[in-house]
Amino acid sequence: MRKKEKNIVNYLVFIIVGFVLFNLVWWVCARIFDLKALPNPLDVYSAYNQAISNDIADHTLASLWRVLKGIAVSLAIALPIGLLMGTNKAANRILSPFTYFTYPIPKLALLPIVMVIFGIGEVSKVIIIVLIIVFQLIISIRDAIAGISKGDYHVLISLKATKWQQMRHITLPAIMPEILSSLRISSGIAISALFFTETFGTDKGLGFYITDSWMRIDYLQMYFGIFVLSMLGFLLFLLLDVLETIVCKWKN
């Protein structure tokens, strides 16, 4: 078996083992507590017919679209700012205190202000996701640049490479693993934030689906919604893993 195929098989085994273990723990908990509010996984999965007729696919797509927009906007903001801070000492001196000061603020607490300024529609939801993950991305990018060996630039400087060429051939590829790693952590946080933002001002999205089922004391659908939301997070992880194998081939 070739190395690449072996890696794919190992990865699939890793996913299956994780899924089985997760369900086992869930099943054991359901048996121990024996509560209506904690159904066992098999009952939840059997409720898929009801979920389909409840348009869960539409809710999932709405959530996926929001979280992707949040991550894309965050990256579009964090990349230039992180690069500026990582490559320019003066910019870092000015922006660092601001980033450090704003990073620990619980961004969900800003929700009322965001809603007043941007309304209760789509924009507020994306802005909350962005506020939660953008600072972490900025700091990761800046630190990743600080970790690049100065010696890596020497050969390019001796070849009279322009600043853009140095950025293109050294800085960006060197920080790519850290960006993807940070995105992986951010995507988990983004999913949590997404759930929260979808509990108000919308009738589309998995956050709405879960809370709505909860209000109707339909625990099977509530758990089905939680399961799909988790799968959404897992899908993002998977996408980032695939992206890493393509973009950071040299690391494998």
Place this chain on the structure above:
Amino acid sequence: MISIKNLSVRYPQGVVLKDFSLSMNRGQIYALIGPSGCGKSTLLKVLCGIVPKESGTIEYGTQEKDISIGYVPQSYGLLDWKTVEQNILLPLRLKKKLPNTQEITGVLRSLEIEDLLKRYPKDLSGGQRQRIALARAFVSQPDLLLMDEPFSALDAFTSQTSQKLFLRLWSKYKVTTLLITHNVREAARLGQHILIMDKQSGQITHQLPNPAFGEEASNNLRFDFGSRILDIFAENNQEEK
């Protein structure tokens, strides 16, 4: 002729090179040896443009102009995220020159690395990485090749093989080369001219033509010449005391 005239370099902690001058004939290898901290590596970094000079000129022929540099640092400076092929072709890519396939194949064959092109640097041995760095320096056919202790991280056997391959390639292109080394035997083998730098003055105190240059020279001759260099070092040391 490449002439470095009155070159001075200052770091925040003090002057590293002061009024340093050196002339090199084109198509020759100069091996520069000197004690640690005498400014050898700084000299290479200034010539590469990594460290700014405070004053002085670098002339190529009769005029001051930007010369093209091939640089082989001690750690080889290969980019981990580029394949061997991408690393080797990087100088041409930066200068937007089309690669001459025949020429490049010749360089790869001389260094015996034509089978490594699709690999990444982390999958290579130290000797292979070193040869890739040499190939990258040679493909752009620079006006001046600068090498900072390029063989020092290799074991004795690999170092000897790499030096042999370097000489083989160099004899084809005859690039003007300035090589820094700590190793007297290495200098005696690779340098047509030996430059001895003194720590106290930061100047070249001796410039010797090397009778033991190349693969053909006998070990005895190289040993005798090496002893002579060591004697000069001892004298320099004595004077400093």
